[in-house]
Amino acid sequence: MEHCRKIDKSLADRRGIIHLLARLEQKNITVEELEEIGTTLRKEGRRALSPLVRRLWREQNGELISKYAYLLDFFEDGTWLEQLIQMVLRRKDLEDEGKAALLAALEGYGIDVAAPPFNRLLTEVGRPLQVSLPCLLDRGEEGLAAFIDNLxxxxxxxxxxxxxxxxxxxxxxxxxxxEVLVGIDDDEIIRGAVAALGRIRSGGAAALLRRLCRHEDPSLADLAERNLRRLAFLRIVPDETASPSPTLPIHAAYAGPLDGNGNRTLCVVGREENGRSTLLYMQTHIDKGMLSASGESGMDTDEVSRVLADLEYDEGVTAVSPAYLLRLLGDAVYRSREIGIFLPVDFYLRQGMFGPRGIVPAPYEPDFGDIDLRRPALSSASLRDSASLFDEDLFAGWFIASHQMYDFAEEWDLLEGGAEGKLKGRAQDNLLERCCKEVFPSQLGQIRRLLLLSADLIRESGGDSALLERVIAVSATLAESGFPCHCNPFLRRLALESIQAARESLGEGYDLRQFPDDGEL
Structure with a gap:
């Protein structure tokens, strides 16, 4: 009997591993991308570990050594820790930066590099951070962000x-x-930074401690005061010329529309003393808080105008008042803290532009005053035309990305290739009805909240009052208990838009179901 031979895909897999490792040579690779690469390599097991270790044995660039060493943590340490130790002890071809990177990697994995036999190398190059941090800071703001991100x-x-x-x-x-670390919302990090300031014999450190003595947390202010007294005992006084990051007048504020999954774009422009501008651009989520941030300082008017024009075209941002933007930012910071995640590094680097009390972390829900959000007349009048909201620019990105929607998208594709005419149309209607019944009942409160926040943006940006009333009316229909989801034109259109978006993604080779933790509203 003839057996089928299994196709050997090992060569293609090895090429894929080499390609992933080559990505580490890119200059601006992020920690998230490193995590993605590490997760993929871990699935390949020893087949991926061997070329990674070989690269570590050959590499001389300290930054690349740090990246390769970071990926080792995705594998069982029993298979590579001894190799890392041997590299530190046996490699004679490295400059101080490369030696420091290897020592830092060992220290990060729990090895006491101050003990023999590593202390000899430590004496030669100094503590790893004494070598690596100045090299990072030579890269300016990019290097500072990389250090904080890694930390x-x-x-x-x-x-x-x-x-x-x-x-x-x-x-x-x-x-x-x-100074950046004392602005991170983690008590242990702040206290560690204050203690470190108390051991730096400089007037700049004393000046920063003196400012922290006015911190709103009494225990932290007391810790700063004790460390300031310690420096004073050593006759180190605050440098009067040292000043904190300046609070920048908000020149312009922008907010983008929410998409169907709760994401939106926020942007603020602060005017610097020299007339140039600092721009901070953020992606937020109504439950997860601040997802990402990117900023740039020292921009001239033309550069700011170009970036804002791109954001208006790509993200649909519109001008809002600074007070409204600060409320939205306060909500994002609050929700990030509630779920216990750090804010994006670029936000930490530039939060000083808002001043010490510019952003107040607090949940934000819009208040529509005298408008009765459940008034039946208002709801029934717009119910028939509620699906037409999807023709408005504000709802251009409204679809729900979820694993269930991808299941329904596959079913829809099967129908497209099956029955014809009326039979296919009836089957697609049945699929939409089933989608509405299975997906939306548990999400009505969230969808209604998205609608009210969208109405709030219309109001705050001076938008069309008629559109504002239509959006509020549709939100009221979702508050009517006992009204079937599959009979609501707005929800049927939302189901259709979501299925079509999932079909397009599948057609491009992307399947959200491959990422178990993503895509649920």
């Missing part, structure tokens, strides 16, 4: 160890790092 990925114990070591870095720019 926040460490375990709580690892973060505190690195923060404690900052006091030994003989570079005045370390004060900039510590």
């Amino acid at each position: 926040l990925c460490y375990s709580p114990e690892g973060r505190l160890a690195v923060i404690g070591e900052l006091a030994s870095v003989p570079d005045p720019r370390v004060l900039t790092v510590l």
